[in-house]
Amino acid sequence: MSFQIDWKWIPRGIALGLLAFIIFGPLTNLILWAVAERWYFPHVLPLKYGFSFWANVFSPRGNAMASLGTSVLIAGLTVIVSLGLAIPAGYALARLRLPFRGLILLALLIPQAFPNLPVYVNIARIFYQYSLNGTILGVVLVHVTHGLVYAVWIATAAFSAIDRELEEAARSMGASALRGFWDVTLPIAAPGLLASAIFVFLESLDEFTGTYFVGAPDVTTLPLLLYTAGSGGNYQIASITALILLVPSIAFMFVVERFLRSDVLSKVGH
Amino acid sequence: MPIQLIGFLLVAPALAVVLLLFIVPLVSSVTGAFDVGGAFGFGNFTKALDLYSGDILFTLVIVLLSSALIGLFSVMIGGYLTLGTNARAVAILRWIYRWPLFIPFIVVGQILRTFLAKNGLMNNIFIELGLMTPAAAMSFLDWRGIVVAFVWKQTPFVTLLLAGAMASIDQSTIEAARNLGAKRVRILIEIVLPQVRQTLLVGLILSFVTMMSVLSVPLMINAQSPTMITANMAFRINAHGDYGVANALGLISLLMTSVAAIVYLRQTMREHSQ
Numbered sequence: 121m122s123f124q125i126d127w128k129w130i131p132r133g134i135a136l137g138l139l140a141f142i143i144f145g146p147l148t149n150l151i152l153w154a155v156a157e158r159w160y161f162p163h164v165l166p167l168k169y170g171f172s173f174w175a176n177v178f179s180p181r182g183n184a185m186a187s188l189g190t191s192v193l194i195a196g197l198t199v200i201v202s203l204g205l206a207i208p209a210g211y212a213l214a215r216l217r218l219p220f221r222g223l224i225l226l227a228l229l230i231p232q233a234f235p236n237l238p239v240y241v242n243i244a245r246i247f248y249q250y251s252l253n254g255t256i257l258g259v260v261l262v263h264v265t266h267g268l269v270y271a272v273w274i275a276t277a278a279f280s281a282i283d284r285e286l287e288e289a290a291r292s293m294g295a296s297a298l299r300g301f302w303d304v305t306l307p308i309a310a311p312g313l314l315a316s317a318i319f320v321f322l323e324s325l326d327e328f329t330g331t332y333f334v335g336a337p338d339v340t341t342l343p344l345l346l347y348t349a350g351s352g353g354n355y356q357i358a359s360i361t362a363l364i365l366l367v368p369s370i371a372f373m374f375v376v377e378r379f380l381r382s383d384v385l386s387k388v389g390h
Numbered sequence: 391m392p393i394q395l396i397g398f399l400l401v402a403p404a405l406a407v408v409l410l411l412f413i414v415p416l417v418s419s420v421t422g423a424f425d426v427g428g429a430f431g432f433g434n435f436t437k438a439l440d441l442y443s444g445d446i447l448f449t450l451v452i453v454l455l456s457s458a459l460i461g462l463f464s465v466m467i468g469g470y471l472t473l474g475t476n477a478r479a480v481a482i483l484r485w486i487y488r489w490p491l492f493i494p495f496i497v498v499g500q501i502l503r504t505f506l507a508k509n510g511l512m513n514n515i516f517i518e519l520g521l522m523t524p525a526a527a528m529s530f531l532d533w534r535g536i537v538v539a540f541v542w543k544q545t546p547f548v549t550l551l552l553a554g555a556m557a558s559i560d561q562s563t564i565e566a567a568r569n570l571g572a573k574r575v576r577i578l579i580e581i582v583l584p585q586v587r588q589t590l591l592v593g594l595i596l597s598f599v600t601m602m603s604v605l606s607v608p609l610m611i612n613a614q615s616p617t618m619i620t621a622n623m624a625f626r627i628n629a630h631g632d633y634g635v636a637n638a639l640g641l642i643s644l645l646m647t648s649v650a651a652i653v654y655l656r657q658t659m660r661e662h663s664q
Contacts, residue, residue, distance in 0.1 A: 132479045136486065142542070143489050145512065146505040150497075153504055164514040205407060208400035216397035222659060224401055231412045232596065233651035235603040237620050238640025241627060242415035242422065265411040272404055326494030329605045332624070343496045343606070350500050350610060359504070362497040369492040 150366070153359035173356040184345060184361060191341040194256060195324035198263040202271040202320045203313065205264070210275025211301070215284075231269050237329055244333040254338030262330035267320035274319070278312025279305065315376065322372055326365060420644070422637035434638035441622075441635070446642060448616040452533055453601050453646075456540040457594050463545045464593070468552040468586075469578040473564070491546040498543045499610035506530035506538065506611075535611040536618065540601050548593035555589035556582055588657060595654040599647050619643055 153159070156166035157173070177184040212218060213225065231239075243262060244253060252258035282305060290300040306313075328343040336344055342361055350358035426433035439446075467487050474480040490498070505511050508529035516522040530538065559582065567577045583590075608618040619639045626636040 128476070129479075132476065136479065136482055139483070140486055143486055145515075146501045146542070147489070149505040149511040150501045152511070160509075164511070164518050205404040209404040212397040212400035216393055216400070218397045218401065219394055224405065226655065226659065227405060227408060227413075229655065230416075231408060233599060233647075233654060234416060235599055235620075235640075235643050235647050236412075237603050237605060237623060238419040238637065238644060239412055239415045241623060241633070241636055241640065242418045243411060245633065246415060246418070261407075261411060265407060268404060268407060322492060326496065328494070328496045329603065332605065333627075343494065346496055346500060347606065347610070350503065355504055358500050362500045365494055365497050369494065369497075370489065373488060373491045 147366075150359050150362055153355050154363050156356065174360060177357060177360050183340065184342075184357075184364075187340050187342050187345040187361075188364065190256070190339060191325055191343075194259050194263060194339075194341060195321045197256070197260045198267055198324040199317050199321050201260065201264045202267045203275075203317055205268060206271035206275045206316070207313065209272050210277075211279050211305070213272070213276045214279035228269060228272050231265060236266065240330045240333045243330070247334055253334060254336075256339060259331055259335040259339050259341070262334050263324040263327055266327060266330065267323050270323065271316050271320050274312055274316035275309075278309040278316070281312070282308050318372055322368060325368065416644075419637050419640045422633055423641040425634060425637075434634040438635050438638040438642065442619060442639060444616050445619050445622055446639075448533065449602075449618045449620075449643070450646060452536055452540075452618065453598060456537050456544070456601060457598050459537065459541045460544050460548050460597055461590060461594055463541065464548040464552050465578070465583065465590070467545070467549045468556050469574075469582065471549075471553045472556040472582060473574045473578060487549060488546045490543050491550065493543065495539075495543060495604050496606040496610070498539050499607045502535060502539050502542070503531065503610050506535050532612050533616070536607055539607045539611060540597075540604075544597040544600065548590070548597060551589050551593040552586060555586040559585045592654060592657060595650045598650045602643050602647050 152166055154173075155169050155171065157168040157170040159166035179185075209228075213221065218224060240262065247253045247258050252261070286304055286308070287300050290304045291297070295303065325341075326343060327341075328347065331339065331341050331344055332347075335341065340348075342365055346358050346361040346365070349355075349361060423434055424430050424432070467483065471480055471484060474483070506529070507513075508527055510529075512530075513522065513527040517524050517527065563581055564577055567581055572580075603620070605620045605624055608621040609624070619642065623636045623639050626632040626639070
């Protein structure tokens with residue numbers, strides 16, 4: 121039995137360690153802030169740990185619970201509207217011979233190709249005329265526009281990846297087009313559509329700029345609460361709010377590949 | 391009903407939303423930039439350039455520098471994921487690099503604001519390890535903080551696209567070069583990179599546009615001048631209700647990205663027509 125030391129692990133270890141510090145250092149910092157009761161210079165670590173700020177944030181009178189409720193409501197509505205628009209559009213783009221298909225795809229790409237801040241500024245101005253500013257509906261509409269690009273792309277890819285013959289088999293056995301879609305196509309596309317639903321949900325949950333212009337100060341979502349708490353120097357409240365937003369994002373990062381199989385991913389944008 | 395009409399009816403609602411809620415406001419941001427008290431004029435631009443020409447340059451430098459660093463790091467990480475010979479090191483790298491992928495910018499801003507501050511955890515750790523004296527500690531919450539935030543958040547996204555493209559290229563050319571004794575860095579630069587150039591370009595352009603739209607990071611990390619024009623736009627509206635100058639700044643940021651956007655859209659169209 122001989123011990124062979126692989127000297128190459130020294131540079132590898134240093135490089136991976138450095139990367140781990142860059143990625144996990146800031147994340148650890150956030151967790152420390154979320155459970156720190158007292159932490160000030162020059163102490164490297166918090167002086168006292170505890171959950172009194174959590175009790176504050178989650179108390180019935182704390183505004184975090186209300187913001188969480190608003191955020192989840194907006195994100196849920198955004199998913200329903202986005203998928204309601206994206207499923208028919210994605211099916212048509214994947215399956216039917218559309219005139220100007222390239223132009224339609226181009227139009228749907230535009231929200232990705234231009235910075236959206238000047239757009240939000242002017243949406244807020246237009247919404248003001250229709251009294252949509254500061255309403256849940258106004259914020260949902262802004263989030264739908266933002267999420268729609270991804271929803272249509274993923275839905276198109278999910279439908280394109282399905283074998284056309286399965287649908288034709290259903291049709292040849294006498295099923296109507298709608299029935300074939302409902303019983304055959306939709307269940308097979310479901311994992312991809314679910315991934316797109318989760319993605320749109322997260323995008324809406326995390327959205328700041330549009331809500332800042334259209335929703336504030338009447339509609340307070342978690343990102344707006346985080347921003348206000350952070351600007352006020354209340355780093356514990358800001359960190360706890362950030363942690364609430366962080367957990368679903370990281371969970372999605374780990375499961376995304378299970379929903380979006382590589383055959384679907386390879387068709388995104390085609 | 392002809393199938394083409396059905397198809398159009400299925401796409402129409404989605405198109406209508408993009409048209410009404412994106413393209414119309416986009417056009418009104420352009421017309422609003424030339425609207426000086428109800429008449430056509432360039433007053434908003436002279437005022438914007440007067441007040442913010444430094445910030446416009448600052449924005450461009452930050453976004454270009456961030457894009458360059460994102461490109462460099464994503465090529466390094468993607469290259470090791472593709473060409474790395476040690477399966478365990480590749481697996482560890484694959485597990486670590488993608489954590490920031492879906493973390494929202496507002497959270498990135500909050501995390502780095504406390505981490506990079508003068509008395510933040512990073513400086514404290516360096517001081518504790520003896521790498522730095524307390525007197526040498528300085529705050530990184532200026533242009534460097536913004537660049538760190540952008541690179542930290544966007545590198546995993548570009549790497550994910552790039553590593554996917556690298557994995558799907560023909561392995562036989564890599565093997566052939568390896569058998570001829572070529573070093574891995576040379577294989578990466580001369581064989582792998584030319585084949586994934588377009589994916590890298592698309593990833594970097596999408597990141598460029600994203601960085602030009604982010605408001606939370608400049609507001610949270612460095613809201614004092616010089617700052618990014620996204621923060622200036624928010625300030626013009628919230629403090630002065632000045633839509634003219636805000637739209638002029640918006641049009642300037644549109645011009646900066648439109649160069650990138652045209653390249654991207656042409657690229658996508660070319661891929662579709664294939």
